[in-house]
Amino acid sequence: MSENSLRVLGTASHVARLLGDDGVVHSLYGPEGSPVYHFLTRYDEADAEAMLGVAQGRKGTLLELACGSGRLTFPFLENGFDAVGLDMSPHMLALFDERLAEEKEDGNDYSGRVSTVQGDMTSFRLDRTFDFITLGANAVSYLDEKQRASLFASVREHLAEDGRFLMTLIEFPGIEERDQPFETQAVVATGADADIPMLLTLLDFVDPDESLRSSNFLAQRVEDGRITDAKIFTALSHILPAARLRAEIEAAGLRVLAQHEVVSEFQIQASFAINPEIYLLEVTV
Numbered sequence: 060m061s062e063n064s065l066r067v068l069g070t071a072s073h074v075a076r077l078l079g080d081d082g083v084v085h086s087l088y089g090p091e092g093s094p095v096y097h098f099l100t101r102y103d104e105a106d107a108e109a110m111l112g113v114a115q116g117r118k119g120t121l122l123e124l125a126c127g128s129g130r131l132t133f134p135f136l137e138n139g140f141d142a143v144g145l146d147m148s149p150h151m152l153a154l155f156d157e158r159l160a161e162e163k164e165d166g167n168d169y170s171g172r173v174s175t176v177q178g179d180m181t182s183f184r185l186d187r188t189f190d191f192i193t194l195g196a197n198a199v200s201y202l203d204e205k206q207r208a209s210l211f212a213s214v215r216e217h218l219a220e221d222g223r224f225l226m227t228l229i230e231f232p233g234i235e236e237r238d239q240p241f242e243t244q245a246v247v248a249t250g251a252d253a254d255i256p257m258l259l260t261l262l263d264f265v266d267p268d269e270s271l272r273s274s275n276f277l278a279q280r281v282e283d284g285r286i287t288d289a290k291i292f293t294a295l296s297h298i299l300p301a302a303r304l305r306a307e308i309e310a311a312g313l314r315v316l317a318q319h320e321v322v323s324e325f326q327i328q329a330s331f332a333i334n335p336e337i338y339l340l341e342v343t344v
Contacts, residue, residue, distance in 0.1 A: 067293050069242050069264025071275035075291055084291045087276065088127075092292035093150040094255060095278055097128045099247070105323035106195040107134035109339045110225045113319070114138070119190030122217060124180040124210075125198040128154035133162070135191070136169045144175045145183060152177060181209040188219040194226040197337075199304065200272070200296035207304075211311035215344060224313065224342040227321060230301050231333045237267040241333070256281045265333075270298040301338055308342055317341040 065084050067075055075083050087096050111134060118139045123132045126144030128151055135142055146152050152175050162169060176185070180194070181202060192214055202210060214224050247259045260277040273295055280288040305315045321337040 065293060066273070066295050067275060067291065068266060068271065068273035068295075069240065069262060069275070070244070071262040071264065071273065071277065071291055071293065074262070074277055078289055078291075083289070084293055087274070087292040087294040088148045088151060089292075090150045091290065092276075093128075093148065093154055095257070095259065095276055095292050096151075097154050098249065098253075099259070099276075100130055100196065101128065103130070103323060104134065105321050105337070106193075106227050106339075107131050109227075109319060109321045110191075110193055110195075111135070111138060113223060113225060113339070113341055114191060117190070120219075122185070122189040122192045124192065124194045124214075125196070126155065126175070127151045127196070129158055131193050131195050132173065133158065133169075135193075136173060137167075140172075140191070142173045143185065143189070144173065145178050145180060145185075146175070147177065147179050149177055181206045181213065183213050183217075185217060188217055188222065190219050190222045192218055192222070192224045194224075197227060197229045197296065199226055199228055200299050201294070203297070204307070207307055208311060211308055211313060214342075215312055218313075218344055220344065222343065223316075224340075226304075226340045226342065228299060228301060228304060228338055228340065229335045230338060231265065231298060231335055234265070234267050234270075234298060234333055235300075237333070240264060240266045240268075251281075258286070265298065267298070272296045272298055301340070304340065308340070313342050313344060315340055315342050 067084055085092050121135045121140045121142040123144045126132055126146045129144055132142045132144045144155055155175055218224055242264045245261045249257050258279045262275040264273040276292045278290050278292060279286045308315055319339040321339050
C-alpha cells in the first residue's frame with residue numbers, strides 16, 4: 060500500500076486540513092512517527108504471550124518480521140531463543156538498537172544472540188531457516204494480495220521442518236454486513252517527564268465499503284504546559300477476514316494448524332461500532 064501510505068480517512072482528514080495539510084501528515088513508521096509507535100506498543104505483551112504459549116518451552120531460533128523496536132523479539136530472547144529482527148524502517152531498527160543497549164545496562168546482554176536486518180518482509184533471502192517466524196501487530200494487513208503471496212512464499216523458504224509461523228491479525232466480525240463507515244476516538248497522554256511529552260488522540264476510521272482502516276494519531280507536543288506542535292501519524296491497512304488469509308496461506312504451500320484467540324488488556328476498545336477480535340494463526344510447512 061506504499062502509494063497510499065499517507066492517505067488519511069475520517070475525522071483525521073478534516074483535522075489535517077484544519078492544521079494546513081502541508082507537513083502535517085507523516086508515516087507512523089517514519090523518523091518522527093516511530094517513537095510514537097514505540098511508546099504506544101512497547102508494553103502490549105498479548106502477542107508475545109500467545110506466541111510463547113504456542114512455543115511451549117521450546118528453544119531455538121526466531122525471525123521476527125516487521126520487528127519494529129523488538130516488541131516480540133525481546134520476550135523470545137528472555138526465553139532462551141536466538142533471534143533475527145527484520146524491518147524495512149531504519150528508524151524502527153534504531154529504536155531496536157536503543158532497546159538492546161538499555162537491556163545491556165540492566166544486565167541482560169543479548170548482543171551475541173540477536174541481529175537485525177533492514178529488509179522487506181514480502182521478499183527476503185537470509186539463506187537459513189528458523190524454528191519460529193513471527194509477524195505481529197496485524198502487520199499483514201498493510202500488504203495487498205500480491206505482497207501477501209510473496210510474504211508467504213518467503214516464509215515457506217525460511218521455515219524449518221516442524222517450525223511454526225505465528226501471525227496475528229485483527230478481524231471485525233460482521234463488517235461485511237455494514238455499509239457505513241465507523242470511527243473510534245481515544246486520548247492517551249504521556250507523562251510530563253517523558254522524553255517527548257505529548258497528548259495523543261487516536262482517530263481510528265474503518266470503511267467497510269473499501270475494506271480499509273485508517274489509524275491516525277494526532278500528536279500534540281507539549282512544552283512548559285503549552286502545545287507547541289501538532290502532527291498526524293498515520294497508517295492505512297486492509298480489513299482482512301481470517302478465512303481469506305487461511306486460504307491464501309494454504310495456497311502458498313503452508314498449513315494452518317490452529318487459530319487462537321488473543322485477549323489484549325492493552326487494546327483500545329473505546330467506541331468501536333464493531334468490537335475487533337484478535338487472532339493468532341499457527342502455521343507450519
